[in-house]
Amino acid sequence: MMSTPVVERVSECFVKPQQYSTEKSKQICNLTPWDIAMLSCHYIQKGLLFKKPSPVLNKQDFIENMLKKLKHSLSLALFHFYPLSGCLVTQKTKHPSSSYTIFIDCNNSRGARFIYATLDMTISDIISPIDVPIIVQTLFDHHKAVNHDGHTMPLLSVQVTELVDGVFIGCSMNHTVGDGTSYWNFFNTWSEIFQAHGHCHEHVDVPISHPPIHNRWFPEGCTPFINLPFKHHDEFISRYETPLVLENNLGSPRFNMYGNEFGMGKAVAVRSGYANKFDGKVMSYPSHEGGGGVDLEICLSPVVMSALESDQEFLNVVSVSNHLY
Template sequence: MLSMHYIQKGLLFKKPPPPNNQKDFIDNLLENLKQSISLALFHFYPLSGRLVTRKTQDPPTYSVFVDCSNDNPGARFIYATLDATIYDILSPVDHPPVVESLFDLDRAINHDGHTMPLLSIQVTELVDGVFLGCSMNHCIGDGTSFWNFFNVWSEIFQAREKGRDAVVSHQPFHNRWFLEGCGPLINLPFKHHDEFTSRFEAPKLRERFFHFSAESIAKLKAKANEEANTNEISSFQSISAFLWRSVTRARGLAHDQKVSCKLAINNRPRIKPPLPKEYFGNSVDVVSTETTVGELLENDLGWAAWKVHTLVVNHDDTEVREMYEKWLESPIVYQLGRHFDPFSMVMSSSPRFNMYGNEFGMGKAVAVLSGYANKFNGNVTAYEGYEGGGSMVLAVSLLPDVMGALELDEDFMNVISVANFANMP
């Protein structure tokens, strides 16, 4: 993950209505946020550290680790203001560029954690709202770790508001997991970080939110299972296959062009014995299934969904260990510009993460948003739907002409609706 961007996700809240004194409200909010972050970092102490590279010449070694000593500068907390409303943020059809300014460490790569904080919280006051933007170094944790931190932070904040000591319900698990006979330091085959880091700049993209109601997802799942003559295909596998076929159709590629669907997949429950859900770190892989444009579009949704389903169920303990063994034999560092091709679609994040359960004295958030980080042509970020009940929102990033073609695809647009950001002013 050293050459990937930080994870950037955040929550948008409405300010309490008048007659609250807005200055007192913000001052109190900032103080409570800082105090609760400080307490949360007691449990998630690696986020207060910095990355350190250790090199030796005889024998030649190159390893990167986290220094959690007390003399580190710690995490960063920023307060900012923006002369914009919630409507300005949520009403455009496309994800507005101004959202990038709601996050610190914009375009930072994880290797920058040698000199930059591993965690930065930016609190941005809007005219009628507050945005809590969190940038976390992706070397330190994956999406599961990120949202567990956010959930614990919220839990501590709410306890403090009620004058109680916080009882953390999901304590992070810090014991590192390695293959037998491996670790704790991994020797990388490099002499300098220029050999494995790069600054990826995405081409001009359009990013748009598409909302899938629980009802539309249930229909897609039923259709996929009926066509595949099974009952094993999940909702997310059905949605992934549906989007894969729709995006491929919109790209207008040659019949024999190879295309792939990639999924970020959580290894915690797949390893034997399984890791705790609270395992703090990266325990995630990217798995891929491939076919040709002709095969994908000439076959039905059930055919594509079964390929995605098979990909997921085959990623078991044996495959996880084999992937890590191969990586150890020839370590690589993922780079966005090199390891994701323009004919793929990559499903990241998860609608299972507890996003809307986080509260900071302003009620339920009205939207979950992300920054510039780790977005490229064909990237899809999955979010929990505001109304719950199995609904989800997918943030899709595509080249402008492909997004335009997708918007004209009746089969696709008849299934989705505009992102349902509830309580928009």
């Protein structure tokens, strides 16, 4: 009997922001009621699958050079997205009354985790099956972790998994630090910096297209960061001084997913991890082919999915490739 391939972790390290010296980046980042509401939700887990360049004269050199460039460009990207290198801290205050404050400490943290792993499978093994293989979940770190785990786990973890003919780059980002737009803005920035550096140790200031917004207008005492800027009336906010803890996660076909390149050309597919999956959830991505098309990631029970795939009216307007349960 043939054994089922498994992801094998080869190495692990932590990456801190390059030029980590600005006073602002050393301050704590306070969480808003909307950030705190995400504590019981999973990390955001999204990744891109790339095809290895062909031909590769020396596989070992290719991987080693790519990993060096990924780590270096990641450290430069974290300079702009410094909260991602921090950790969650809960502090209890007794005066004037007992209360708890949760914030991000960017100083006392090891940084973002960076993992290199291998998997004896091909790109076809990942994207050809009608059902997305369960092994895709192991292409991400922080499996089943919730955002509250950011007290002891890195707020950002990157796993680079080498396949037989491809490379999967998957990121797990704490949802209290940012939303889906923030996630892809970080990914886009990382790719932008990677492409701008011809050599892994080249120190060049790269102007980025969309700097993150760390300071937004909010009532006194709330200091959100990274998320999209928006405004709410004070009376609306006052109703949520004790925020509800909820689960919510949205996608958008407007996210720039296929614009990310790391020396291997355009990604062949977007995949997500175990996080934030539930029956009836639908995530939308821009189509790989472009032209305004939209790919849908559908999570349904097997019975319902089977019925949907047998619905001719539905099939007349979509093309079914693969799906998640």
